[in-house]
Amino acid sequence: MSRPPSDELLSRLKALVGPSGWTDDPEILAPRLVEWRDRWSGATPLMLSPASTEETAAVVRLCAEAGVPLTVQGGNTGLVGGQIPQGEILLSTRRMRAIRDVDPVDDVLVAEAGVTLAEVQAAAEAAGRRFPLSLASEGTATIGGVVSTNAGGVAVLRFGTARDLVLGLEAVLPDGQIWRGLRRLRKDNTGYDLKGLLSGAEGTLGVVTAASLKLFPRPGGKATAMVGVESPEAALDLLARARQSADAGLEAFELMARQGVEFVLRNIPGHRDPLSGEPPWRVLIEIASPDPVGAGSLMESLLSGASEAGVIGDAVIAAGEAQAAALWSLRENQSAAQKPEGATWKHDISVPVSQVPRFIREASRAMSAFAPGCRISAFGHVGDGNIHFDVLRPEDGDDAAHLARRAEGQARVHDIAIALGGSVSAEHGLGVMKADEARRQKDPTEVALLMAIRTSLDPGRILNPRVLF
Numbered sequence: 404m405s406r407p408p409s410d411e412l413l414s415r416l417k418a419l420v421g422p423s424g425w426t427d428d429p430e431i432l433a434p435r436l437v438e439w440r441d442r443w444s445g446a447t448p449l450m451l452s453p454a455s456t457e458e459t460a461a462v463v464r465l466c467a468e469a470g471v472p473l474t475v476q477g478g479n480t481g482l483v484g485g486q487i488p489q490g491e492i493l494l495s496t497r498r499m500r501a502i503r504d505v506d507p508v509d510d511v512l513v514a515e516a517g518v519t520l521a522e523v524q525a526a527a528e529a530a531g532r533r534f535p536l537s538l539a540s541e542g543t544a545t546i547g548g549v550v551s552t553n554a555g556g557v558a559v560l561r562f563g564t565a566r567d568l569v570l571g572l573e574a575v576l577p578d579g580q581i582w583r584g585l586r587r588l589r590k591d592n593t594g595y596d597l598k599g600l601l602s603g604a605e606g607t608l609g610v611v612t613a614a615s616l617k618l619f620p621r622p623g624g625k626a627t628a629m630v631g632v633e634s635p636e637a638a639l640d641l642l643a644r645a646r647q648s649a650d651a652g653l654e655a656f657e658l659m660a661r662q663g664v665e666f667v668l669r670n671i672p673g674h675r676d677p678l679s680g681e682p683p684w685r686v687l688i689e690i691a692s693p694d695p696v697g698a699g700s701l702m703e704s705l706l707s708g709a710s711e712a713g714v715i716g717d718a719v720i721a722a723g724e725a726q727a728a729a730l731w732s733l734r735e736n737q738s739a740a741q742k743p744e745g746a747t748w749k750h751d752i753s754v755p756v757s758q759v760p761r762f763i764r765e766a767s768r769a770m771s772a773f774a775p776g777c778r779i780s781a782f783g784h785v786g787d788g789n790i791h792f793d794v795l796r797p798e799d800g801d802d803a804a805h806l807a808r809r810a811e812g813q814a815r816v817h818d819i820a821i822a823l824g825g826s827v828s829a830e831h832g833l834g835v836m837k838a839d840e841a842r843r844q845k846d847p848t849e850v851a852l853l854m855a856i857r858t859s860l861d862p863g864r865i866l867n868p869r870v871l872f
């Protein structure tokens with residue numbers, strides 16, 4: 404049974420981390436107690452920022468002994484509320500900032516939990532290698548966060564999610580023990596995959612303090628294109644062609660509806676539409692090659708074949724890095740551009756790739772009937788079957804009225820995804836937002852198994868007690 408912290412415990416915790424390792428200053432805490440979408444705000448008596456794995460272990464051990472829960476926070480870019488404390492002590496990884504090793508022969512980079520994803524990418528680049536995980540939040544999201552949420556992003560098609568990129572972990576378990584599992588082996592068949600279990604555990608099975616991560620060769624060339632298509636079906640046709648012609652070189656294949664592009668053009672300064680004719684859908688494609696020119700030739704032949712077959716409309720291939728960044732910016736600002744438009748019901752669903760058009764069709768029909776006049780912005784990683792299906796209030800609608808119907812609307816969208824063999828959380832996790840939805844949808848045996856694993860490691864629910872089941 405968890406308890407609020409006593410003054411004595413708070414004093415002992417402060418002493419453990421020293422004066423630079425704690426704060427209860429409301430001004431410093433304020434940005435850490437709200438999340439990016441302003442959906443959750445929280446409270447904490449104290450933020451602890453241990454500087455090392457050993458300090459983290461000492462903090463967790465003391466809290467476990469006292470039965471006092473902790474909420475773990477990295478960059479605070481999570482979208483399902485798990486990192487926002489509701490009265491628990493906040494354990495921040497912001498001071499664990501070392502890149503411990505970059506080894507281009509083993510193709511491994513070892514980073515501590517508080518290093519941002521962008522810093523890991525830059526360190527890999529500096530060593531002539533590449534860490535391919537890529538999210539719009541990479542300047543702030545941390546390695547501890549991306550591993551713990553098993554983050555996805557735009558390069559999953561080729562490289563997989565964060566879990567696929569982890570070779571080993573170091574973590575503090577809920578009783579304060581340190582698991583030193585920072586292996587760097589490509590093959591290690593010696594029992595349960597504990598690093599895989601902690602990846603995506605959203606901080607419920609341990610505090611990740613460091614990770615050894617897979618590196619890859621840097622591409623010699625890249626080609627980026629934006630292509631107009633008439634329908635999600637046409638996008639899937641193009642995806643099949645792209646896979647056939649570019650094979651493993653196909654790195655990203657992102658779908659966007661016209662509505663979302665209009666939001667970016669209207670609300671985020673500095674954008675223009677590179678395509679003519681206002682296509683109802685568009686795809687952003689990225690192909691990489693080991694040599695400087697291969698990617699461009701592959702892209703040109705892909706697009707000319709698709710154009711001859713009548714699969715695509717207007718298309719533009721970026722002439723350089725600046726143009727490629729401008730095309731990506733239209734995609735990466737899809738979420739940010741919704742903010743000025745008012746209240747939204749967000750969804751992060753996945754379905755088998757073949758079912759994406761049907762999901763979009765059925766969910767759009769259902770939402771137009773349920774919330775007449777709503778504006779639908781569907782976009783996402785269509786090559787992974789992952790669609791962010793966002794339902795905004797009508798243009799002249801009322802935020803509070805739209806939000807009042809959110810749970811019912813979301814359940815309808817989720818039911819459609821599940822009926823098509825899908826998931827209610829493709830990449831953002833469950834956090835506190837979707838735990839009930841997942842429990843409603845999951846096989847009870849699976850829920851019981853997940854609970855049994857959690858209870859065996861954290862019987863007192865010390866770590867992230869409100870997250871998951």
Ligand SMILES: Cc1cc2nc3c(=O)[nH]c(=O)nc-3n(C[C@H](O)[C@H](O)[C@H](O)COP(=O)(O)OP(=O)(O)OC[C@H]3O[C@@H](n4cnc5c(N)ncnc54)[C@H](O)[C@@H]3O)c2cc1C
Nearest residue numbers: 477478479480481485545547548549551554555556606611
């Ligand atoms: C603009 C934007 C774009 C995004 N795009 C994507 C995307 O394309 N794909 C995607 O998957 N996500 C995306 N996200 C979501 C988010 O960036 C990821 O979930 C990211 O992995 C969170 O990292 P963080 O360091 O900010 O973690 P936080 O938000 O701080 O925490 C997230 C969860 O992980 C836990 N946690 C954090 N650090 C640790 C640790 N060291 N040990 C144990 N548990 C920990 C927290 O308790 C919480 O439950 C996006 C978010 C934003 C704001």
